[in-house]
Amino acid sequence: MPTNIPLTNTIVTVCFNPGDDADWFAASEKVNDLMQVNGTPARRFRVRHRQFIGWLTRFFGYYLLDAVRKFGAITLAAGGRKSRLDLPGMSQVAANDAIARWRAWNMHINATTANARTWEDFLVLHHTAPKKVTLAEARRRFEQQPRVLAMLAYAGGDVFDPYELSLYQAGEATYAGLYWRVALIGDALITTDGRVMQANGDSVADRFRFLNDACAYLRSLNNRARLCAVTIA
DSSP, X not given: OOOSSOOSOEEEEEEEOTTSOOSHHHHHHHHHHHXXXXXXXXXXXXXXXXXXXXXXXXXXXXXXXXXXXXXXXXXXXXXXXXXXXXHHHHHHXXXXXXXXXHHHHIIIIITTSXXXXXXXXXXXXXXXXXXXXXXXXXXXXXXXXXXHHHHHHOOSSSOOOGGGHHHHHTOHHHHHHHHHHHHHHOSEEEOTTSOEEEXXXXXXXXXXXXXXXHHHHHHHSOTTOEEEEEEEO
């Protein structure tokens, strides 16, 4: 399913047991072996700084991968020990951004246009009778709806992806719920024992099922486990 900001890359979170070799080479090897693709480090993890000792440790990159510094202090990393990554902070920032975007959509689009049929509805028409309703025709019918046109025409500070219409129309909590999960996991997760977790389909429900399972797995990991985010072009 298209995302609010079009992406050309896929993010994979790779997990390692405490004590395992968990450098960038090990992560890229896992991705290559299990998904037959190559990737690069994705500096997407916020780094956690504890209340008192953090004034010192914020300047040290131990247990972190490909860390980024701002004014000498480490702010982002492509991975590291779970206890050093600010996973709650990441999810909170993503949720806040999504809530602000949904509320803008609610004010400027939802309040001024009638409910519209989702892109998934038109895909069903296409798959049922592909000769009668081509993919281009399904897209034309979807995009000619007033609500979808309003989303495409909106020129404020937010970008409303009409292909996320089912998610917007499901409400604020659902919309934000997807985005804070995506912030933690990305598009796929490789477990410590080499299983690849990802959505079984393109529907919002499929993505939620995958993300719920992946978040539960992430919570179950020991704080000394290592994580690494990989971008696949």
